[in-house]
Amino acid sequence: MNKAIEVALFLHLLGVAVWVGGMVFAHFCLRPALGDLSPQLRLPLWESVFGRFFNWVGVSVLVILISGGFLLTQFGGAHALWPLHTMAGLGIVMMLIFGHIRFAVYPRIRRAVQAQKWPDGARAVATVRRLVLINLVLGVVTIGVAVLSRGF
Ligand code: HEM
Known part of the structure; x- marks a missing residue:
């Protein structure tokens, strides 16, 4: 593997770790812990947490897209194995949802x-929760598909 591919893979996986790991933390740790707070306390907290987390996700999405696009060109471009195209497709769907x-x-x-x-705020936070859960499932499936490409 040449150096550029190693660096791109490193950045790609770092972006995935921040995005998917952040969703696991928000969904399984922060959300249940805030459940008992009143909306007056809970919703401004979510606003502040999301504002920060979404900046990190925005950077991760850019890094994943650029490194993934580069890696795809190195792994055959349009002729790459189907799991890589599936990863790219699922990745784009995740990015649109984000x-x-x-x-x-x-x-x-x-x-x-x-x-x-x-x-109104509680409804919008509930929508984020549902969409983040969908992205979390897609993210885990995408990681599985990516690793599957090794077996081909
Ligand atoms: C635009 C979107 C994406 C493109 C074009 C893309 C493309 C690629 C390519 C070409 C590789 C190298 C495959 C290899 O080393 O054999 C790779 C690796 C990987 N990608 Fe993506 N990717 C994208 C999004 C994602 C997303 C959203 C995730 C996870 C949530 C993800 C997870 C991974 C993982 C875990 C690997 C390492 C696989 C391994 O080395 O076994 N990718 N990606």
């Missing part, structure tokens, strides 16, 4: 918190 969370749903949380409309 884009929807970041640019459509998150602004609803911000507006609701600013206007102190707690039921």
